[in-house]
Structure formats: structure tokens, C-alpha cells
Amino acid sequence: MKVDFGRMMTAMVTPFDHNQHIDWEQTEKLVDFLIEEQRNDCLVVCGTTGESPTLSDDEMMELFRKTVQFANGRCKIIAGTGSNNTFHAMKMTKEAEKTGVDGVLLVAPYYSRPNQQGLYEHFKTIAESTNLPIMIYNIPKRSGVTIEAETIIQLSEISNIVATKEAHNDLDLISQVIAKTDDDFKVYSGDDGLTLPMLSIGAYGVVSVAGHIIGKEIKAMLSAYVNGEIKKATQLHHKCHAIFTGLFLCPSPSLTKYALGLLDMDVGGMRLPITEASDDAKQIIKDLIEKK
Numbered sequence: 001m002k003v004d005f006g007r008m009m010t011a012m013v014t015p016f017d018h019n020q021h022i023d024w025e026q027t028e029k030l031v032d033f034l035i036e037e038q039r040n041d042c043l044v045v046c047g048t049t050g051e052s053p054t055l056s057d058d059e060m061m062e063l064f065r066k067t068v069q070f071a072n073g074r075c076k077i078i079a080g081t082g083s084n085n086t087f088h089a090m091k092m093t094k095e096a097e098k099t100g101v102d103g104v105l106l107v108a109p110y111y112s113r114p115n116q117q118g119l120y121e122h123f124k125t126i127a128e129s130t131n132l133p134i135m136i137y138n139i140p141k142r143s144g145v146t147i148e149a150e151t152i153i154q155l156s157e158i159s160n161i162v163a164t165k166e167a168h169n170d171l172d173l174i175s176q177v178i179a180k181t182d183d184d185f186k187v188y189s190g191d192d193g194l195t196l197p198m199l200s201i202g203a204y205g206v207v208s209v210a211g212h213i214i215g216k217e218i219k220a221m222l223s224a225y226v227n228g229e230i231k232k233a234t235q236l237h238h239k240c241h242a243i244f245t246g247l248f249l250c251p252s253p254s255l256t257k258y259a260l261g262l263l264d265m266d267v268g269g270m271r272l273p274i275t276e277a278s279d280d281a282k283q284i285i286k287d288l289i290e291k292k
Helices: 024-037 055-069 087-095 114-127 151-156 171-180 193-197 211-226 231-247 255-263 279-291
Strands: 008-011 040-046 075-082 103-107 134-137 161-166 186-187 205-208
Touching: 008 024, 024 211, 040 055, 040 087, 040 231, 055 075, 055 087, 055 171, 055 193, 075 134, 087 103, 087 114, 087 255, 114 134, 114 151, 114 279, 151 171, 161 171, 161 231, 171 186, 186 193, 193 205, 193 211, 193 231, 211 231
Parallel strands: 008 040, 008 205, 040 075, 075 103, 103 134, 134 161, 161 186, 186 205
Antiparallel strands: none
């Protein structure tokens, strides 16, 4: 299965109203903003940045349906359907397939901490239940388990497992994956600050958080690198780096939502257990956005 989700994608926040219900009007505005203003090739819906642990299954399905509707073919939509419950993830993936999404993101089973055989069987079982292309998501810090290089390489041989999002700094693992998988299998950075280093060893693109705020600049960095303009790509990386790190001074997505508000994109607050960002952190982000 040859699939190209594009190089620049953002893991989209979920807009809430004052009653902490999903704000569909603002969701439509946000989708337009991320496509037309921030130039994203693809949006990931109901990832961690979208506060997926706080969303019900019904809310997630409605988000998938409406985001596909709002995007209207202007970019790809990937649905976050992962879980540490294999059969729940399989059920969610099957339901997501009916909404018209272009693919699914499956996070490593968090908290359960399975061994590598368990990880392989988890992803394989879900892959066999759907025709959708799958991006696996390796984020050891949040999931408590690492999908090792050999496991990712083995998973890449399953026809509809087409990409991986690597959110860690183990460049040896990533190098092994890139070297030992087919060219059609895409590796994405899951950490904005590591995108350029990962490109240098063969990664394809990024699943970004900062893409909400500086998507155009990140896309320019990606394009510059691909076109061989290494110095320009490096300059753009350094220009963006303070925002890459600043957005995580408080638990995500509190500062991303605050930053969007500064750009006249009101996406509301967070559902517990995420709380409002500190005043000091807000000031740092405000200063960075004013300088960008």
C-alpha cells in the first residue's frame, strides 16, 4: 500500500465551549486556519494534543466525521483510534473507517507495558481488521514502553502499516528503522525540536504541535531541507526552536490553546486533568509570538 499523508501535519487540539462541550463552530474555523493559514498537508484528530483521554467514543466519532466534512478534501485526516485495549482500538478503527478518514494513528499500548511480541500482535490484530492505512506511534515517555526497531521493521511488512511517528530522541532506533524498511514506509518526527535532525537521517516529515502556530515556517523548513537548502532549513529550525520548546512549559495542550487565542482563534480551555497554564508561561509564549 503506497500512501503519502504529506510531510507537514499537525495533531489538532479539540475546541471546547464554556461548558466544556466540543465547539463545532470553532472546530470548523480551526480546520480552515490549519489548512489555509498554516499550510498543513494533514491533520491528526483525537491525539493526545486533542485531549483524547477525556473524549467519549461518540465525541471522537463525531470529531472524525465533522473534521472530514470541514476539510472537504483540502488535506488528509488521520484519526487517533489507539488504546491499550486491543479490541477497543480495533472497534474504534472499524468505526472510524466509516467516517471517511484517510488513515489512523495507533499509539503503543500505554500503562500495560507489553513485551515486543505483545506489541507486534496488538498492531497486527488491528491492522487485519481494517483497510485503512495505519501510522503507529512510538512515544515511550507517555506509554511506558518502547516499540523497538526490530518490531517496527517487522510491522512495516504488514501491507497497511505505512508509517510511524517517533516521539523520542533515540536516533539509533530511528536510523535502524529507516535503513531496514522499504522507501514507501514513512518515518515522522513526533517532536518538533527533533524534526530537522531526523530529516538528516532520512525521516519524511513531522506530526507537529507547533504547527498550530508556526505551521508555515515548519513547512518552509521541510521544503528547504528537501530541496537541498540545508543552511536555510537550519536557520528556520533555530528561528522556530523557542516556540517548539515553549509550548511544553506546561502540560500540553494548555499553552497551544492559549497561543491560538492570541492569534484570534478561540478554542476554549482544557478538560481536567489538564489545567490552565501559569501566568509566567503565558507571558513567555506571548513574547515569542509577538517576535515571530
